[in-house]
Amino acid sequence: MTHNTPLSPRPLHELADVRRRVVPTAQLRAQGMSTADIDARCRPGGPWQQLLPGVHLLHPGPPTSEERLHAVLLYAARESTTGVPAQPGPTTTPRHTYTDAVITGLAALTLHGFTATPPLPSLDHIDVLVPRARRLRTTGCARVLRTSPLPTPEAVTGLPVAPVPRALADAVADLPDADAVRRLLTEAVRGGHCDPASVVRELTRARLLGRPHVVDAVDSLIAEGRSIAEDRLYAMVSAYGLPDPVWNVDLRLPGGPHLGGLDAYWPDQAVAIELDTRAPRQDEDALWSEYARKREHLERLGITVVHITPRKLRDAMEQQAAIVRTALMAAADRDPSAYVVVLPR
Known part of the structure; x- marks a missing residue:
């Protein structure tokens, strides 16, 4: 192959695949081009340009966003390539496998x-x-x-x-x-x-x-x-035909201590929903312990607590609705719960 051998004579609009336009030096060398040949094509005014060390763009003018992205990956990745012709054409498409980038x-x-x-x-x-x-x-x-x-x-x-x-x-x-x-x-x-x-x-x-x-x-x-999680909880109750609960309440024992706030509560069935919107910070274990203590206390009083995360509401709303429905239906088979005072939160 000589310096005058055209590697990319096709019009730019025919080079539809970015992988034919952004090529690593190793591929060009594998096709028989010398460093001098590559450098000559990348001189100012030449048909090619070097975008990044070891990565060449086989046309003049500014690179597209797609070309820049592929160039960055070619530069950074441990890359393996197959099917790259010396003269890119419509029948052979190079395949880049980007690893570690x-x-x-x-x-x-x-x-x-x-x-x-x-x-x-x-x-x-x-x-x-x-x-x-x-x-x-x-x-x-x-x-x-x-x-x-x-x-x-x-x-x-x-x-x-x-x-x-x-x-x-x-x-x-x-x-x-x-x-x-x-x-x-x-x-x-x-x-x-x-x-x-x-x-x-x-x-x-x-x-x-x-x-x-x-x-x-x-x-x-x-x-x-x-x-957003509260809106999805309202939507779940409505969309899946669950009975209306009382929303955003505090529970207390009569004349006794505060039992905690709940996002939804069905007094007749003694079933509650608590949204877990904790942010995972350094005190996550302490926060979870507080959640667990409240849940255990309520369940000792005969109140079933359904613990729901925003992700579960987003990704598996139907499943969460089924869990709540099952808890409501099971209420008839449980011992009556302790009497609690329900207050707006």
């Missing part, structure tokens, strides 16, 4: 469909997670973040992308703007991407809860998550 941060959130994040073309860099032991530097549009362990990626438009909670934590780590952080966390929950607990867990792991503007956003997130 995961898109994260704002780019990942945009890929997940967030509207509060910038569009991909406006991002100066694309965050990519690699194993902590990798010796790889940030360069060009690729910002390398080392982590251990690497999160299990989700396939979004065929790319390995961090799950929303992890992508949020990586994005928030770089955002000093409290309003921007609040918008992202709110959209994550309101848009149904994830539950507050998983977000707070990732923020805790990333040691971001020491930042006041992040703590403020988390408090708003938890309130948002509880409001």
Whole structure:
């Protein structure tokens, strides 16, 4: 192969597959091109360009967002490729298997469909997670973040992308703007991407809860998550034909101590629902112990407590409704409960 051998003579509109346009140096070398040949094509005004070390774009002009994403993955991944022709054509499509590289941060959130994040073309860099032991530097549009362990990626438009909670934590780590952080966390929950607990867990792991503007956003997130969970609880009772409970009540023994607040209560059947909207922070064990003590106390009084998480309401509402219905039907077979005073909360 000589310097004048055209590797990509086809018009750009025919190169429909990004994997034919973004190619690692190793593939070009495997097809017989020398370093001098590649460098010559990547000179100013030439037909190609080098996007990142070891990654080439086989056309002039600015790369598309898709091309940038694939270039970052090619740069960061331990990559294996098959089926790449010396002269890309319509019948042979290269296949890239990206391993040990995961898109994260704002780019990942945009890929997940967030509207509060910038569009991909406006991002100066694309965050990519690699194993902590990798010796790889940030360069060009690729910002390398080392982590251990690497999160299990989700396939979004065929790319390995961090799950929303992890992508949020990586994005928030770089955002000093409290309003921007609040918008992202709110959209994550309101848009149904994830539950507050998983977000707070990732923020805790990333040691971001020491930042006041992040703590403020988390408090708003938890309130948002509880409001959404309550709406789903109302919808569950209505949609599955459950009898109407009394909502948001406190229970007390007559002339005695406060027994705790409940989200829904059926006095005739002595069945209660408690939403678990705890945020997983350092005092999680203490909070869970408080939940458990209240539940045990109520059940000693003959009150059945159904414990429901926002995730279960979101992902398995019909199953939760069946559990509540079973508890209500079983009330007739139980001993009568202790008399309690029901007060609005």
